[in-house]
Amino acid sequence: MTTAISQSLTLAWRSLIPLKNSPGQLIGMLLQPVFMIVVFVYLFGGAAGGDRDGAVLYMLPGVLVQVALMATIGTGMNLATDIGNGVFDRFRTMPIARSAPLAGRVLADLLTLLVTVIMSLIVGYAVGFRVHTDPLSTLAGVGLVLLFAMALSWGSAWIGLIAKSVTSMQGISTAVLLPLTLGSSAFIPATDLPGWLTWWMGVNPVSHLAGAIRGLMVGGLRATDLWITFGWTAALLAVFTPLALRAYNRRVR
Incomplete structure (x- = not known):
């Protein structure tokens, strides 16, 4: 187990090294939250209370969710690219755990996402967002x-x-994520919308994720949002981790 973790960390670092030779990709990753905050806070801010300060407080947690979920598309795209380039064929001949390249890719994308989230908070602070709870929350x-x-x-x-x-991977992922993110209460309160859309927002896991983050940072945390988010997280891991490992083993067999 320890060896597999060490190999996964090594391959995660291998996945991050190309960023230093791709400044355009790094700049795009850092500018993404800037554009999203400008669009959702300044252009659509009136839908969340009618003032910019209220919009920032309500929407920045939604921006964090949007940035995070859209960034997950990169995991599948990078894997599809590596398979097409024959990278995993070389890994197959190496004495490493079969799951290490896959886990390393996920970990590398998670680390880049952390940078994007931190950038989002910095930009949010610059436009007026303030934490109303505490650093631990x-x-x-x-x-x-x-x-x-x-x-x-x-x-x-x-x-x-x-x-x-x-x-095709990018198209499938985008078709799944856009209704989840834009059809949630991450940016617009469900009470401002028609009944059928209010129902969808109520069952949408992204709404509960955004609500939990908003509660942790701004205040008014609802235990329901937190537990539903944990439940969906556990369900996603339980379903897709074995599916991804099985698909990976088939592709590199």
Whole structure:
């Protein structure tokens, strides 16, 4: 077990090294939260209380969720690219755990996501967002969004391993994530929308994730949001981790 973890960490570092030779990718990753905050807070801010300060408090947790979930698409895309380039064929000939390349890819993307989340908080602070709870609760909020994203990354990994191409993988993931993120209460309170959409937001796991993060950072945490988020996280891990490992073993057999 210790050897497999060490190998996964080594391969995670291997996945991060190319970033230093791709400044455009790194800059794009850092600018993504800036664009999202400008769009959702400044352009659509009136939908969350009618003032910018209220919009920042309500929407920044939603931006963290949106950034995190959309970043999980990169896990499947990177896996599909590596398979197409024959990278995993070389790993197959090495004396390493079969799960190490897959776990290393997920861990590397999680670390880059952490940088993006931190950047989102910095930009949010610059436009007026302030934590109304305490530092420990804020760290718990960041940890929660990373935990959920990690669980969802295994689903993205599975799609990337069974997809015929990088383009098809990206299309499938986007088609799944957009209704979840934009059809949630991450940016707009459910009470402001029609009944059928209010129902969808109520059962949408992204709404509960955003609500839990908002409660941890701004206040008014509801235990329901927290437990539903943990439940969905456990379910995603239970379903997609074995599916991704099985698909990976088939692709590198």
